[in-house]
Amino acid sequence: MTNAGFILGSYALTFGSIVIFAWRTVKVGKRLSADLSDEDKPWL
C-alpha cells in the first residue's frame, strides 16, 4: 500500500475519535445516572 502512513493515520484518527467520544458519552451518562432516580429517566 502506498502512502500507508496517511491512510492508516486517517483510519486511526476516525475510529480513535469515535471510540473516545462514545466512551466519554457513556461514562458521563453513567456518572449522572447514579445521582438520579429512575422516574427522571423517560427512556427507561
Next chain:
Amino acid sequence: MTIDTPPISAATQRRGTSTPATRVIGVLTIAMTIWLGVFGLVLSPADRDQGDAVRIMYVHVPSVWLAYLAFIVTALASGVHLFGRRHSLQADRVAGASAEIGVVFMAVTLVTGMLWGRITWGVYWQWDARLTTTALLFISYIGYLAVRGLEGTREQRARRSAIVGLLAVLEVPLVHWSVKLWRSLHQEATVLGTDLDVSLDGLMLFSLFVGVVAFTLLFIWLLLHRSRMLTMIDLSAESGLNAALAQRRAEGGVSL
C-alpha cells in the same frame, strides 16, 4: 421540608444512558464498522487514478455525511423548539447533542480530507467551495456550542441556541455560492486538476455504502446517548439548585 434521596438500584447505575434498543444499534454499528475497515483497507482495490489514497474516502465520506446529517438534525430540532407550540426542551437537547456530534465529525472530516488532499493534490488545502464552506461551517458550530454555554434561564438559552442553529442554515448556501464565484474567477483553481468527484464502481461503491450505513447507525446511537446525557445534566442542575435553596431555607438564611 426534607430532601428525599431517590432510591437507586444497582441495575440503573450500571445501565446509564443505554437501553436494549441502543445496545442493538451499538452492536450493529460495531459490526458494520469492522466490516468497513476490512472492505476499505483490504478487500477494495486501489483506484486507477488515486491509487491507495481512495481508501481514505471510505472513512472521509461517511464522516462528512454524518456531520452534515447532524447539522440538519440540529436545524430541524431547533425549528421544532422555536415554532412548536410546546417549545419542547427535549427538542433543544436533541439539537445540542446533534451539534456536538457534528462538530466532532466535522473535525475528523477536515483532517482526513487534508491527508487525502496531500496525497492526491500534493497540498493539504485548496480554496475550493466545498472545503471552504465546510471549514466555515465547522467554526460556526463551535460558535453555536459556545452560545449554548452562555448564561441565562433554561428557556432563554434554548431559544437563543435555536435561532443560532437556524441562522447557520442560511449561512451555508451564501458562503458556498460566494466562494464558488470567487474561485471560478481564478485560473489556478483548474490547474491543480483532480476534482473531488471520482467515479467509483463495484466494490468501491459498496465499501462507501457500508461506511455510510455504519456511520448513520453510529449517529443514531450517539444521538440517543448524548441527548439522554443532556437531559440528566439539566435535571441535576435543577435538583442541585432546589437542594441548595432548600438548604438555605432550612438554615433560615433567606427571608422571602
Next chain:
Amino acid sequence: MSSSGRIQVARAVLSKDLQIERRSKVLTSQIIPFAVVTLVLFAFALDGDAILQRTAPGLVWLAMLFSSMIIVQRSFAVETSDGALDALRVAGADMSAVFWGKWLALVIQLLVLELVLLAGAIVMFGIELRASGVVLLVTSSISATCGLSAVSTIYAGLASGVRGRESLLPLLVLPVASPVLIGATRAAEAAFGTGGTVVSEGWPWVGVLSVFAVVFSFGGSLAFGPLIDD
C-alpha cells in the same frame, strides 16, 4: 402595532443611537483612529508598495470587519448597561422595528468609517480610483455594509447582556460575514482595477452582496423579537 408606529419606533431608536454617538464621539475619537492604525500596521507588515497596492481592497475590508466588531459591541453595551432594551420591550415596542433602527444606525456609522478607510488607502497605499469604478465602489460598499450591519446586529442582540459576549461576538459574526468580505473585496478590486481587473467583473459581486443583505436583514428582523424577548 401599526406600521406607522413601527416606523416611529425605528426612527426613535435610530436617532437615539446617532445622538449618543454625536455626544460621546467614540467613532471619531477611538474607532476611526484604530482603523487607521490598522492600515498603517498592514503597511509595516506587508512591506512594499506593489504588495500594498495589490492587497489594498482586502486590507480595507479586513480593517472594516474588525472595527465593526468594536462599534457593534458598543452599540449594544449602551442598551444593556441600563436595561434599555428591556424597557423598550416592556413598553411594548415592536422588536423588529428596534432591529431596523439599530441596523440603520450601524449602517450609517460603518459607512462613515468606510469612507475614511478608503480615503486612507488611496492616500497611503497609492491606489487610483478610476472614474468608471466609482459607481461600482459605492454600490458594492453600501450593499456590503447593509449585510454586515444586519449580521452584526442579530448576533450582538443575541449576546447582549451576557457575560463573555466580547469574545463570542467575533466568533459568531466573522464566519457568517465571510461572503461580505469576499464580495466587497472583489468588487473593490474591480473598481480599482487591481491586478488588471475590469469594472464589469465587479458587478456579479454586487448581486451576491445584495442577496446577503436582504436575507440577513429580513432574517434578523424576524429573529430579533424572540432573541430579546423574555
